[in-house]
Amino acid sequence: MTMAAIEVTNVKKAFGTFTALEDVSFTINKGEIFGFLGPSGSGKTTMIKILTAQLEQTAGEARVLGLPSIDMKKSENKARFGILTDNSGLYKRLTVEENLLLFSNIYDLPKSAIDEALEFVNLTDARKKKVSELSKGMIQRVTLARAIMHKPDLLFLDEPTSALDPVNTRHIYNGLRKLNDKGTTIFLTTHDMTEAETLCNRVAFLHKGKVRAIGEPAQLKHQYSDHSMTVELMTGEEHILQLDDHTAAVKLSEWMSEKSILRIQTNEPTLGDIFMQVTGSDLQ
Amino acid sequence: MNISMKRIQAIFMKDYKEFSRNYAISIMVFMPFILALFYNKMGINTIDAYFMTINLTLAMVTAFIQSCLIAEEKESNTLRSLMMSPASIADILIGKSSLVFSISAIVLALTVYLLGYKPANVLVLALALAVSIVFYIAVGTICGLFTKTVMEASVATLPVLVIFSFGPMVLGLSEKYPIAGIAEWLPSAQLILLAEGLETAMPAKEVFISFAVMIGWTIAAVVIASILYKKRMTDD
Numbered sequence: 001m002t003m004a005a006i007e008v009t010n011v012k013k014a015f016g017t018f019t020a021l022e023d024v025s026f027t028i029n030k031g032e033i034f035g036f037l038g039p040s041g042s043g044k045t046t047m048i049k050i051l052t053a054q055l056e057q058t059a060g061e062a063r064v065l066g067l068p069s070i071d072m073k074k075s076e077n078k079a080r081f082g083i084l085t086d087n088s089g090l091y092k093r094l095t096v097e098e099n100l101l102l103f104s105n106i107y108d109l110p111k112s113a114i115d116e117a118l119e120f121v122n123l124t125d126a127r128k129k130k131v132s133e134l135s136k137g138m139i140q141r142v143t144l145a146r147a148i149m150h151k152p153d154l155l156f157l158d159e160p161t162s163a164l165d166p167v168n169t170r171h172i173y174n175g176l177r178k179l180n181d182k183g184t185t186i187f188l189t190t191h192d193m194t195e196a197e198t199l200c201n202r203v204a205f206l207h208k209g210k211v212r213a214i215g216e217p218a219q220l221k222h223q224y225s226d227h228s229m230t231v232e233l234m235t236g237e238e239h240i241l242q243l244d245d246h247t248a249a250v251k252l253s254e255w256m257s258e259k260s261i262l263r264i265q266t267n268e269p270t271l272g273d274i275f276m277q278v279t280g281s282d283l284q
Numbered sequence: 285m286n287i288s289m290k291r292i293q294a295i296f297m298k299d300y301k302e303f304s305r306n307y308a309i310s311i312m313v314f315m316p317f318i319l320a321l322f323y324n325k326m327g328i329n330t331i332d333a334y335f336m337t338i339n340l341t342l343a344m345v346t347a348f349i350q351s352c353l354i355a356e357e358k359e360s361n362t363l364r365s366l367m368m369s370p371a372s373i374a375d376i377l378i379g380k381s382s383l384v385f386s387i388s389a390i391v392l393a394l395t396v397y398l399l400g401y402k403p404a405n406v407l408v409l410a411l412a413l414a415v416s417i418v419f420y421i422a423v424g425t426i427c428g429l430f431t432k433t434v435m436e437a438s439v440a441t442l443p444v445l446v447i448f449s450f451g452p453m454v455l456g457l458s459e460k461y462p463i464a465g466i467a468e469w470l471p472s473a474q475l476i477l478l479a480e481g482l483e484t485a486m487p488a489k490e491v492f493i494s495f496a497v498m499i500g501w502t503i504a505a506v507v508i509a510s511i512l513y514k515k516r517m518t519d520d
Contacts, residue, residue, distance in 0.1 A: 052368065054364075054368075054517070054519050056518065073517065075286050075371070075372045078368060079370045087361040087364055088361065088368075089361030089362040089364070089365055090362065091360070091362055092360065093301070093302050093305040093306060094301055098298070098301060101294075102294050102295070102297075102298045103369060105290055105291065105293070105294035106291050106294055106295075106369045106371050106375075107369070107370060108290060146365075
């Protein structure tokens with residue numbers, strides 16, 4: 001039986017008259033990379049704050065690593081998770097190494113943990129640089145290094161690659177996969193569908209505080225597909241064929257024997273298309 | 285209570301590095317020396333004058349620096365990062381206060397020396413000053429936690445300066461305005477009364493009362509600072 005790293009049941013969070021989360025339920029198994037997808041203001045960060053005891057839900061139950069989420073406030077439980085959000089600050093007058101040294105001492109880690117974390121985010125050469133001298137992308141990587149330095153059981157990442165270039169994004173993806181292979185469960189919020197498809201085992205679509213769809217990317221794509229394919233002929237004509245229509249096979253066979261097919265493409269929706277289909281609005 | 289010396293030391297070292305590179309705040313430690321030298325050169329050698337400088341030091345150095353350090357952590361979101369780490373409330377508050385306590389103790393010792401003040405009982409006075417430092421650190425923490433930026437924090441410490449440093453001066457008006465007598469119960473006023481008493485061999489009971497008042501203020505300030513800190517751990 002797979003153990004749950006996070007169990008959220010009918011969680012509601014209201015700020016006065018504004019409801020940020022409404023009846024949200026999902027389960028994340030240990031060892032999963034779970035993507036929480038939604039546009040800005042959909043409630044993604046609120047969910048992370050509830051799960052890390054920075055906020056208390058108005059109703060419902062949230063359990064993290066088998067404990068009520070509010071217990072994540074306790075010192076002994078804080079070492080079990082890592083977090084990267086847009087309000088994870090760094091000490092600007094200190095160097096990259098000094099920033100990490102503070103937290104390696106707080107987590108009681110060996111000095112080698114700093115080297116490993118810097119290697120993880122591809123910043124070994126910048127260890128002596130002051131944070132005030134770093135670019136936005138580098139700052140985000142240092143913050144990520146701090147979040148993963150103690151090899152947590154559970155990692156919360158809020159838009160982890162939003163300020164990174166493609167090369168470093170790929171480097172971080174590889175690092176996160178390695179971390180996940182070693183058993184770290186990752187809860188990732190993003191509005192980048194490519195990121196979600198590349199990294200996540202399962203995703204949930206959050207819109208206006210409600211989970212609108214949940215599942216594996218491939219399964220969702222299949223579920224929301226119109227099961228059609230587009231065939232482009234040498235003549236420039238385009239034909240859309242329904243895969244469940246038996247005449248499609250006949251047409252295809254004809255075109256193939258005539259050698260008139262230029263291109264065949266299955267019309268699989270992207271996660272962005274599915275989000276739009278489910279919520280009626282764009283992810284951005 | 286969960287306290288780790290390693291974590292406290294890590295936070296202290298981090299604060300020391302940050303403070304030594306933050307000239308806008310660290311320059312404040314020199315202000316009391318200028319004032320002390322001025323009083324010394326002017327030949328002003330009354331207890332009231334000495335403690336005017338000492339109480340100003342406690343507000344300008346202790347409360348001001350502590351509030352700015354806390355507010356800066358809030359402003360740059362680093363306080364939340366510390367709060368999300370395994371460091372306990374005690375680790376963070378003690379770690380963050382240790383640097384300001386050390387700086388305040390050194391600055392006060394040098395200020396007393398520059399003033400030319402030779403207290404009759406150094407040990408009792410040092411103890412009273414230590415209690416006062418803790419009180420002003422707690423007040424500075426409250427100011428820092430209440431405000432969002434360093435700028436706001438430096439403004440928020442102004443009332444502390446006015447009430448606690450200049451408050452004892454109001455005592456002179458208490459014959460004409462009895463309400464002014466309330467100022468006697470300020471910790472800064474009690475510090476002056478204690479110092480005056482030490483010069484005139486004050487009865488032990490009086491010394492005890494002064495200490496009790498100062499400790500009472502200190503406990504109240506520490507409790508408020510801790511409650512406020514706990515509230516700042518969450519966004520509710």
